Amino acid sequence: MRRWQLSVLLSWPALATLALTVVPVWLLLRISIAPPDPAAPWGAGLTFEAYRSLLAPDSIHALRRSLQLAVVVGIVSVGAGFPLTYFITRMQRRAQVGWLVFLLATLTLSDVLIAFSWQVMLSKRIGLSRIFVALGLMQQPDSLAPSVGAIIACLTYLVIPFTVLTLYPALSQLDRSLIEAARTLGAPAWRAFTSVVLPLTRVPTMVAFVLAAVLTLGSFVPPVALGKPEHWPMSVLIGNAALAGHNLPRAAAMSVLLLVVTALLALGAVRAVRHRPTP
């Protein structure tokens, strides 16, 4: 086989991926500058009305809520997922495999089912609040949803498997003699962790954070099922505009904005880890 034939043969997945990315984005851009038409998906002609509507307070607040939610879920999932992964890597081989299989298995559950389960868990009658009362943390049983906390809890549960699977390779290959070296050089356990483990794992940690944040930015079911309209992030507004409001151009414009914000977040993360932290 000639070299160019081989190149064509091997390049089709890349070309297919490119096509499947470019076409929907191009479509999104096209729809976002079309006028809405109640009788059709979108109308003929060009207008920037949909983008202008993004300057309205409800859009700006929704974007702010999206970003807040993404950052909080990113921090909470990395904050909980990092120690969890660290302890999994220190277990015996069989226990490690068990944990990873369990986490992979949770990914097969639909987010609708998970959100519903959280609704039940946070309800007044049979939920977590009864346990909190028993522990003396609450005066009487109460419904814990809808609330921002409920949305964060459910989203964290949904993204933690991704966090663990992202951190696992780096933490399982961590050279333990580096930690021991830090300890013999006078570092207490927590200083050895902050001065050796964190710098060694800052890239996968940042990747795990960005992954959790991006997954949160696109979430739809958990905020709807566990939050009030004033808690809804932009992803829910996009869904509502497209499905209930029949305003596809507005949904497309919001999607473009969210796409740009996501890209900026990822770029910012790459820049942050590229520079070596000064000790």
Place this chain on the structure above:
Amino acid sequence: MSLGLEVRQLSKHYGSQRVVSDVSLTVPSGQFVCFLGPSGCGKTTLLRMIAGLEAPTSGRILINDRDITDTPVHERNFAMVFQALALFPFLNVEENIAYSLRFRTINAQQRHEMVRDLLALIKLPDIGKRRIEQLSGGQRQRVAIARALAQEPMLFLLDEPLSALDARLRDHMQVELRQLQQKLHITTILVTHDQREAMSIADTVVVMADGRIQQIGSPTQIYRQPANRFVAGFIGRSNLIEAQVEDGLHLRVGERLIRPLSMPAMMSHGESVTLAVRPEEIRLLARPQHELNCLTGRITFTRDVGNEIELRIDCEGREIIAATSPAQWSALGAAGEPSEVALQLPPESCRVLTS
């Protein structure tokens, strides 16, 4: 300041596996001690227990009569150089060396001076800003040593740090390490499986096997007076010849009588012992002799390794290795290559081992 170390009946078990059994030893202040033994003999585990990286199953560790068995590793102030060196890849040379100084209250000026002095000490004054991956194997070695010394440790522990270097560089680093230790007068323990390394740099060698100490002594002592068969076989080359006690002064090897310089006390006639003789201490004679301390045999293999001729000699079914200088060998073979030789075992070269 260097202090003396004392280990009392230290043991480490992993389940039913005894890695270190009932080890007691003293390391006087300012000494260079080597833990020497084959891999899996427990020497690294013993070192890690002293460092505080492993908790002993039983026994105590004392430094200047102060019990430190339960002192956390970061409070011991013992420097350690790891086999893999464990330099921090995300820090440059200077930052690696200054790492331990983060945990002390010294100002930036003092820190800078200490790092500069240590770089001068390891004879690499200009590499402070380099990254670890830019260093050669020997440079990394020295940086790891400088980093360990920066904390001005009470005890300097090294876990086979030279094993990854090629033979020439290893020789060179052995000399440098010894000079550094003598200059700083710091109590040092080096773990190694290389007996040449241990013999050439240590004041005291601790020979270990199966989690136990086999012998503690100066390099000359463990070479000249091995305590048992293991030490005689592990340190240098030895012929271990089965023999029987004849009387209070003599041993019997086959039909021949051997008179060693000294015999163990309380031995009875016919008891089995091992006679250890170094190949280079055997004197070769051209004509078969029938006197005391002489064996005869047939040369089965000759090997010229430059500074000596090594011979394998079959003495009535026993293979004995003898070594002789090229000059003596040519004198011996003046009348053609000899096939039958007599081996004279001088009394002072005959060591009788009962264990």
